[in-house]
Amino acid sequence: GAVVSQHPSWVICKSGTSVKIECRSLDFQATTMFWYRQFPKQSLMLMATSNEGSKATYEQGVEKDKFLINHASLTLSTLTVTSAHPEDSSFYICSAPQGLSYGYTFGSGTRLTVV
Amino acid sequence: AQKITQTQPGMFVQEKEAVTLDCTYDTSDQSYGLFWYKQPSSGEMIFLIYQGSYDEQNATEGRYSLNFQKARKSANLVISASQLGDSAMYFCAMREGPNNFNKFYFGSGTKLNVKP
Numbered sequence: 001g002a003v004v005s006q007h008p009s010w011v012i013c014k015s016g017t018s019v020k021i022e023c024r025s026l027d028f029q030a031t032t033m034f035w036y037r038q039f040p041k042q043s044l045m046l047m048a049t050s051n052e053g054s055k056a057t058y059e060q061g062v063e064k065d066k067f068l069i070n071h072a073s074l075t076l077s078t079l080t081v082t083s084a085h086p087e088d089s090s091f092y093i094c095s096a097p098q099g100l101s102y103g104y105t106f107g108s109g110t111r112l113t114v115v
Numbered sequence: 116a117q118k119i120t121q122t123q124p125g126m127f128v129q130e131k132e133a134v135t136l137d138c139t140y141d142t143s144d145q146s147y148g149l150f151w152y153k154q155p156s157s158g159e160m161i162f163l164i165y166q167g168s169y170d171e172q173n174a175t176e177g178r179y180s181l182n183f184q185k186a187r188k189s190a191n192l193v194i195s196a197s198q199l200g201d202s203a204m205y206f207c208a209m210r211e212g213p214n215n216f217n218k219f220y221f222g223s224g225t226k227l228n229v230k231p
Contacts (some may be wrong), residue, residue: 032216043206043221044160091158098217103150103208104219106160 002028002098006107013084013114021079021110023094030096033077033102035069038091050077061087117141119207121222127196129230135182136192136225138207144168146213149190153182154224156202163205166190194227202229 003026012018023033031052038042048064050056050071056063067087068080081088091111095104120139128134140149151163166174166181174181182191194201207222 034218038158043223046218048220093158093160095160101147103152103162103165103210103215104160105162106152109158109160113157 002096002105004094004096004105004107006031006077006094006110007031008110009108010111011113015085015114018080018082019084019112020093021081021094021112023077023096023107024046025096025105028096028098029072029074030077032097033071034095034097035067035077035079036093036095038109039095040091044093048081062073070109081112084112086114088112089114117211117222118211118220119222121207121225123225124223125226127228127229127230130196130199131196133193133195134227136194136199136205136207138190138192138222140190140207142186142188142209142211143196144211148210148215149177149183150208150210150219151183151190151192152206152208153201154206156203160206164192171206197229199229199231203226 005024007022033050035047038044038100047062048058050069052071056069071077093109098105107114147168149166153161162177164174164176164181166183175184178195179194204224208219208226210219
C-alpha cells in the first residue's frame, strides 16, 4: 500500500531555533499534502495544505511566516517551524490523499518539544 | 457548527465484548465520505473503515463495522470481540464532496480502554 515516510519521529530543540519536518511519499506521487497539528488529548487540527509547485494554503489562524511549507517535488513536502517557542511543542503529522475509499495516508508523525 | 461530533471522550469495554463508538456529522453535501481512524499511543493514524454517502449497505472490515444511518447523520463504529490491542484513540472523520483532495474534518476522538 501507499506509504508516507515522515522524519524525524521526534525532535527536541531550543527556543529560537528552526526545525524542519519532512514527509516523503515512497511509492506514489503526492501532488497534495495536508499538515496537521495535534496537542495532547486533542483532535487533529489542519494547519495547511501544500500543493506541488504552488504556494501552500493556510488555515485561518496559522502563521504562514512561522510555519513554512515547501512542496517542491511530487514526493517531498516539508514543514519548517521557524523561531520555535515552547508553545509550538506538539505532534505534527502529514497526510496525502489516496483513493476515495481510503481517505488519507498518514505519516507516522513528529513529536516536537521546544525547550 | 461542528462538522463531526463524538460525544464519548472515553469508553471502557471488557475484552471479547462488542463496543459502539458514536459519531454524528453535519453536511449539506449529497456526496461525502465517512472514515474511522485508530490512533494508538505511538501517534500513527491507522485507517479502519470507510462509508460513502451513496453506499446503501453498511461497511464492514473484519471486526469493524460502520452503522450508517443517513437520515440521522450518524456513522457509529462497532468493534466486535474487543481485544486488548484495540485500546487507543478513535477518530471519526468526514470528507465533504466527491473529491478526495478536499480536506477532512475530524471529531474530537474517543479513548477506548479494553479491560482484561
